[in-house]
Amino acid sequence: MRSTGKIALIFAFASVLIGACGEKETNLAAGAGNAADAVYVAPGKYDDFYMFASGGFSGQVSVYGLPSGRLFRVIPVFSQDAEKGYGYSEETKPMLMTSHGFVPWGDAHHPVLSKTGGNADGRWLFINENNTPRIARIDLKTFKTAEIIEIPNSGGNHPSPYCTENTEYLVAGGRFSVPVPDNRDVPISTYKENFNGLISLIKVDDKTGNMSLAVQILAPPFDYDKNRAGKGVSKDWTFFTCYNSEQANTMLEANASQNDKDFILAVNWKKAIEYLEAGKVKDMNTPYCHNVLQEDKHLVVSELLKNQKLLDPKECPGVVYFMPCPKSPHGVDVSPTGEFICAGGKLAAMIPVYSFEKMIKAIDSKAFDGEVNGIPVLKYDAVIAGEVQKPGLGPLHTEFDDQGYGYTSMFLSSEIVKWKLGTWEVVDRIPTYYSIGHLCIPEGDSKNPKGKYVIALNKITKDRYLPTGPELTQSAQLIDISGEKMKLLLDFPTVGEPHYAQACAADLIMKNSTKIYKLEENHHEYVTKTEKESKVVRKGNEVHIYMTCIRSHFSPDNIEGIKVGDVVYWHITNLEQDWDIPHGFAVKGAGNSELLIMPGETSTLRWEPKTPGVYPFYCTDFCSALHQEMQGYIRVSDQSANTPLKWSLNEGQ
Amino acid sequence: MKSKAHLVVGGVFGLAVYLFSSCGENAGTPAPVNTTETTVSGETPTNTDPMSNKGIGPVKTVSLGDISTEMSEKGKALYENKCTACHKWDAKHVGPPLQGVTKRRTPEWVMNMILNPVEMTEKDPVAKELLAQYMAPMANQSLTEEEARNILEYFRSLDK
Ligand SMILES: [Cu+2]
Numbered sequence: 029m030r031s032t033g034k035i036a037l038i039f040a041f042a043s044v045l046i047g048a049c050g051e052k053e054t055n056l057a058a059g060a061g062n063a064a065d066a067v068y069v070a071p072g073k074y075d076d077f078y079m080f081a082s083g084g085f086s087g088q089v090s091v092y093g094l095p096s097g098r099l100f101r102v103i104p105v106f107s108q109d110a111e112k113g114y115g116y117s118e119e120t121k122p123m124l125m126t127s128h129g130f131v132p133w134g135d136a137h138h139p140v141l142s143k144t145g146g147n148a149d150g151r152w153l154f155i156n157e158n159n160t161p162r163i164a165r166i167d168l169k170t171f172k173t174a175e176i177i178e179i180p181n182s183g184g185n186h187p188s189p190y191c192t193e194n195t196e197y198l199v200a201g202g203r204f205s206v207p208v209p210d211n212r213d214v215p216i217s218t219y220k221e222n223f224n225g226l227i228s229l230i231k232v233d234d235k236t237g238n239m240s241l242a243v244q245i246l247a248p249p250f251d252y253d254k255n256r257a258g259k260g261v262s263k264d265w266t267f268f269t270c271y272n273s274e275q276a277n278t279m280l281e282a283n284a285s286q287n288d289k290d291f292i293l294a295v296n297w298k299k300a301i302e303y304l305e306a307g308k309v310k311d312m313n314t315p316y317c318h319n320v321l322q323e324d325k326h327l328v329v330s331e332l333l334k335n336q337k338l339l340d341p342k343e344c345p346g347v348v349y350f351m352p353c354p355k356s357p358h359g360v361d362v363s364p365t366g367e368f369i370c371a372g373g374k375l376a377a378m379i380p381v382y383s384f385e386k387m388i389k390a391i392d393s394k395a396f397d398g399e400v401n402g403i404p405v406l407k408y409d410a411v412i413a414g415e416v417q418k419p420g421l422g423p424l425h426t427e428f429d430d431q432g433y434g435y436t437s438m439f440l441s442s443e444i445v446k447w448k449l450g451t452w453e454v455v456d457r458i459p460t461y462y463s464i465g466h467l468c469i470p471e472g473d474s475k476n477p478k479g480k481y482v483i484a485l486n487k488i489t490k491d492r493y494l495p496t497g498p499e500l501t502q503s504a505q506l507i508d509i510s511g512e513k514m515k516l517l518l519d520f521p522t523v524g525e526p527h528y529a530q531a532c533a534a535d536l537i538m539k540n541s542t543k544i545y546k547l548e549e550n551h552h553e554y555v556t557k558t559e560k561e562s563k564v565v566r567k568g569n570e571v572h573i574y575m576t577c578i579r580s581h582f583s584p585d586n587i588e589g590i591k592v593g594d595v596v597y598w599h600i601t602n603l604e605q606d607w608d609i610p611h612g613f614a615v616k617g618a619g620n621s622e623l624l625i626m627p628g629e630t631s632t633l634r635w636e637p638k639t640p641g642v643y644p645f646y647c648t649d650f651c652s653a654l655h656q657e658m659q660g661y662i663r664v665s666d667q668s669a670n671t672p673l674k675w676s677l678n679e680g681q
Numbered sequence: 682m683k684s685k686a687h688l689v690v691g692g693v694f695g696l697a698v699y700l701f702s703s704c705g706e707n708a709g710t711p712a713p714v715n716t717t718e719t720t721v722s723g724e725t726p727t728n729t730d731p732m733s734n735k736g737i738g739p740v741k742t743v744s745l746g747d748i749s750t751e752m753s754e755k756g757k758a759l760y761e762n763k764c765t766a767c768h769k770w771d772a773k774h775v776g777p778p779l780q781g782v783t784k785r786r787t788p789e790w791v792m793n794m795i796l797n798p799v800e801m802t803e804k805d806p807v808a809k810e811l812l813a814q815y816m817a818p819m820a821n822q823s824l825t826e827e828e829a830r831n832i833l834e835y836f837r838s839l840d841k
Contacts, residue, residue, distance in 0.1 A: 544823060558762045578766045579820055581775070603766060606799070606821035653816040 063517045066508060069096040074538070077470045077531045079483065080139045080153050081504065084525025087134040089155060089166065094470065094481060094531055095506055097520030105164045105173045106134025106157045110621035114173075117623055118597065118632035119552075122330035126160050126178050127315040135159045137186060138528045142195045142237070146259040146366075146475035150536030152237045154189045154198055161185030163198060163230060165237055169542045172321065177239045179228050180316035180336055181210040187255040189230070190473075193263040197242065197297055198230040201252035201268050208246065208338075209312040219277035223249040227268065227348075229297055238320065243304040244312070245339045245347065247293065248401040249275050251284070254359050254425075257297070259475055260366030262384040264298035267369050269357040273400070285375065289352040291405070292360060292371055294387065296347050303344045309337040324551045326630050342402040349391060350405040351382055359425035359466075363434070363449060364475050368413055370434060372424040379423050379436055381452065383413035414452035419445045424465060425528075427472035429479025429509060437464040437484065444484060444507065446514060458514040460484040460505055461492050466528035469509070478533060482507045482514070485526040492519060502526055543607040545628030552630035554599035559583040564675045571596045573675075577611040577625070578603040579652040581677070582645070585660030589673030592666060596635040602627050612648030615662065622648045637664040729806045731786050736805050738793030739826060745788060748838050755828075756835030763822045764832070770839065775817050783840045788833055794819060795829040 069075050075093030083090055087107030091100045108115030108124070115124050115132055124132050134157035142152040152174075153166040161179035166172065179185050184203030191198050207214050208224040225247035231240050250270040257266040273290045276283035303309065312335070319330040341348045354376035361370050369382040387406065389395075395410035422440030429435070432449050442463055446456040466485045470478040484505040493501055501521035508515040547557055556562050556574040562583040565572045571594050576583045582600075590596060602611050604627040613623040615635055623631040637643065647658035665671040728734040735741070767775035782791060786807075794801050794808060798819035801808040812818060824832075 546823070559766045560761070576766070579775075579817060581766075583766070604820055605763075605823035609820070652818055 063515070067095040067097065067506060067518045069093065069098070074534060076534055077478070077481075078534055078537055079468065079470075079504075079529050079531035080141070081485070081522055081526040081529035082136045082139050082155060083523050084137065084502075084527040085135050086524030087136050087157070088524065089136065089139055089153065090523040090526075091171065092504070092520070093534075094483070095517065097504065097506060097518050099523065101171060102523055103166055103171050103173065105155060105166065106136050106162065106176075108132045108621075111624070113621050113623045113631060113633075116621035116633075118634055119327045119630075122328040123173060123176055123319045123321070125317050125319055125330040126162065127180070127317055127332065128160060131160050133159075134162065136164075136527070138188065138190070139530050140190055140198075141471075141530045141532055142232075143191055143259075143474060144194055146193045146263070148471045148474055148530075148532040148536060149195075150532060150540065152195075153530075154191065156185050156188035156200065158184055158186050158203070161188075161200070161202070163189040163200065163239065165232075165239060167237070167321075168537050169540050170323075171541075174237065174321045174323070175239060176317075176319045177230065177241065178316040178318070179230075179241070180314035181208050181226050181244060181312065182206065182228065184251075187252045187268050190255055190257050190266070191232070192257045192266070192297065193259045195232050195234070197257075197301075198232060198239065199255055199257055199266045199295075199297065200228040200230060201247075201255055202226050203251050203253060205249035205251065209336075210314045216277055219249060220275050223277075225250055225252050225270070227252070227293075227295055229300060240318075241316070241333075241336060243300055243309060243337045243339050245295065245300055246341060247348065248273075248403070250291070251280075252293070253357070254372075256360050256362045256369075256473070258362050258366050258369075258384070260364075262362060262366035262369070264296055265384070266295050266297050267360050267362065268293040268295065269353065269360045269371055271356040271358075285356055287355070289354055289408070290356055291400075292351040292353045292357065292369065292382065293403075294349045294351060300339055300344070300347050303339055303347065304337055308344055309339050312336040312338050323545075324549055326545070326550065326552045346391075348403050349387075350400060350403055351387065351411050352397070352405060352408040353380060354378070359423075359437075361426040361428075361434075361473070364428050364430070364477060366475075368449060370426045370436075372426065372436065374422050374424055374439065376423070377418060379416040379419050379426070379447075381413045381416065381449075382411050386413065387411045414450075416445075416447045416452045416454065419447065419454055420457065425467055427467055427469040427482065428477050429469060429472070430477050431479060433479075435467060435469065435482050435509070437467045439463055439465065444482060444514065446509070456512070456514055458507060458516065460486055461489065461503075461519070463487040468529040468531055470531040470533070473530070480508070480510050481517075482509050483529060483531070485522075485529055487525065489521075493521060504529070543627075544605050545626060547601075547603065547605060547628045550601070550628055550630060552599070552601070554597070554632065555630045556599070556601045557603075559603075559677065562675070562677070564589075564673060566673055569594050571673075573598050573600075575600045576603050577601070577613070577647065577658070579609070579611075580647070580654040580658040582613075582647070582658065582660050583677040584675035585677050586679070587661070587675045588663040588665075589671045590637065590662060590664045591669065591671075592637060592640055592664060594637070594664075596637065596662075598623075598633045598635060599630060600625055600632070601630045604628070609651060610649050611651055611658070613645065614648050615645040616643045624649060640664050640666045640669075731790070731807050733787065734805070734807055735787050735789035736793035736797075736808070737800050738797030740789045740792040740796065740829075743788040743792065743830070743833070745837070748841065749834055750838075752831045752834040753838040754835075756831035756833065756838075759824070759828055759832050760835055763824065767817070767820065776815055776819065777811060779836060781840060783833070783836050791833050791836065792826070792829040795822070795824060795832060796826065797821075 077094040104114035161182040165175040167174040182202040183206035186203035188200035189198040205223040227245040251272040255268040272284035354373035358374040359372035390410040420438035420441040468483040506518040602625040802812040
C-alpha cells in the first residue's frame, strides 16, 4: 500500500482532488466551530458508539469511541502483546497455536459484529486472519479473544468472516487458490488442474459463540476477494467477489486483468447445509487447530482437529452461481433490506448493483450465459438492477444509511461518494485524506443502520499529521452524514492499519461489561484463593509457585531453594474483587513479558533462571499508594547447593 | 502534476489559518460544565462521631439481637478468606487491627465499609481519616449484604 507506484497514482489523480477542492472548502469552512462541538465529548461523559477497528498487519483490534475518536483499548488477537502478557503467559500461548506450530503474528482485516435478526447484538466480534487462515471470536463482555479457529485448505483468508443474519454461520473464502486438499506438493504450473478456491461455512453456537467448521465448498481457482452474507430477502445467501478468472499463477498485476468481466459468486448457504446434512459430501483430513478460552479455568485449550467435509457444486446443483461483474471487483455489500448487492469494480468506471429478486428469477428461468467449471453463469442483463455511473476512480466498498443511500469509498480518487438506491444517481461526494480503503457506518451492514456518521479508513496520511520519520500514522476520518451534504468533523490516528471497522450503539455493549472474575468461579488448576493457601511445590526440576496478590503485596514474597536448571512456574492469582484493579508481575531476567492479572484471574509466567543469585520481583501496574512497596525476592542457588525450599510472607519482622 | 498536488495541500493549510481564527473567537467562551457531576449528594455526611455515624452505602439500619453462632461461623470463614490478606485481629497490618471494632463503630458503618469501600474512603469523614493514616485503600471484595452481616456477627462474637 505504501509503494511509490500507489503514491504516483495519487498524484496522477490530483486533478480529481482539485475538482473536489471547492466542496472541501465549503465543508471545512462551514464546519469549523460546529465540527469541534460535534465531536466534543466532555470529560467524564461517554461516547455514543463503540468502534472496533482492525489493526491490519498489527494483528490486533483497537477500540475507539465515537464521535470523539478516543482510543480505549487495543485487544490482542493474532499477535503477541507484551503489555498484557497475551501470547506470553502459559494460559494464552495456546491461543496462537496452528497446524504450523506457534504463530505469534497475524494479519487482521475485517471485524464483524455478531447479529440477531440482522441487527448488531453486541455479543461477539469476529475477525479474520489472512496469512495463516484463522478466524477469532472476541467476547464483548470481557474484550478478550475467546476463541481462534484455523481454516484448513485455504490460502489468504481475506473474504472472511462475515456472518449470516442470526450469526448461524460465518462465511470465509480464499484470496489465494491452493491445492485442495491442502499440503500437497504439486508443480505451480499445474495451477488450473490442481488448485481450487474454497468457500467455508463456520457454524457459531448460539449460546456459547463457539465456532466449528461445518462444510467447505469447492470453487474454481480464482481469487476470492471479499464477501457479505445476505439478510432479509437474501438471508439464505452469501456473495463473494472474485478476480483472476484468467486463472493466472504469475504476474497477476497484468495477467489477472485481461478479462472485461470477472464474477460475483452467489452461494446458497442454506442449501449447502442441506446437502451436508444429507451426506452429499466427501471427507478431507487436513490438520487444523481450534483454540478455546475456558473462562472458568482462565486457560486456553488448543486442539488439533483433522476432519473436514467437502462439497462439490458439480454434484450438488443449486448451491452456487456466478454473476458477471466488471473487471477485478473488490468489495461486495448488501443493502439493508437484502435486495441489492453492490460490487466495487475497482478498475471499472461504474458501480454495478444487482437485484436479488432478479437473481432468483434468472435462476428459476435458467437465464444462463454458459458455465465455468460446471457452475452456471447468470446473464448480466438478467440480474443487474442498475449501475452508478461515473462515481469516481477505484470504487471499493459500500455501506448504507437508513435513508436509502449508499456510500462508496474511492481508493484512487480518495473520496466517498453518496448515491441513491433505486435511481443510482450520485448526490454528494467528499474528499478523504488519502487512499481510503474500507468505510464504516455504525451498524451500516445491518438491517437498521445508525446513519449519523461515516468513518473513512485511510491508508495514507502524508501531510496530515506531524511527521514521524519514514512511516506515518494511518488514520480514520469522521464525517457527518446526517444532513444533505457530508461534512468532515475529525481526523484521528489509528493503531496499525484501520483496515475495516464496525461500530455500534454503546448501550449494546457497555451494560454487559464484565467488571471482575469471581474468585469462587475460578477453577484454574493452579489457583490460590487465599494467602493461607499460597505455597511453593517442587516436582523434580519443575517448581510451581502458588502466589496471591492484593493491594499491595504478594504472598509469598520471600522464596528460597530454587536451583539453576529449574523451570519455575509463577501461578499468580489476583485476590482483588473490585473493578479496574489489575496487578502486574515481573521478575528480573525473565525471557518473557510481564503478566497483567485481572481481579479474580490466575496467570502463569514460565521462568528459567540461568545463574545463582537473588532476583527481585514486583508489581508493574500502579495499583495503590503503596504500589512501589509491592515487591519480593526469590533466591536461586547453584545446582549442587542444599538450600532448602521455603517460602514466607511477613516473617522475622 | 506534482505542483498541482501541492496546491491542494496549500489550500488545506490556508483553511487551517481560518480554522484557527474561528477557534480564537470561541476561546473566551467557557467550556460547558458538567452539572450532574457537581451535584452534591444529599447523603454526604459530616458526622465525625464514630458511634452514631452509619457511613455511606446500602446498609441503613441493622437490628442486633443475641449473637447467632451459625452466622458468626459463616462470618469467620469469610473473614479468613477475604479479609486476612490485609487485616489482623489484634495488630496493625496493611489495614487497622479489628479488635474492638464493634465497640468503636456502628454496625451499619462496618457493613458499609465492607460493601462500599471506595465511596466510603472518598466521602465518609471517619473512613477518609483512616485512608490518610494507612495509605492503603480498603479493597472491595464484592461481598453480598448477607455476607457482610455474617462477618459483623463474627466480629461481635470476638468482641463479646
Ligand atoms: Cu499492584
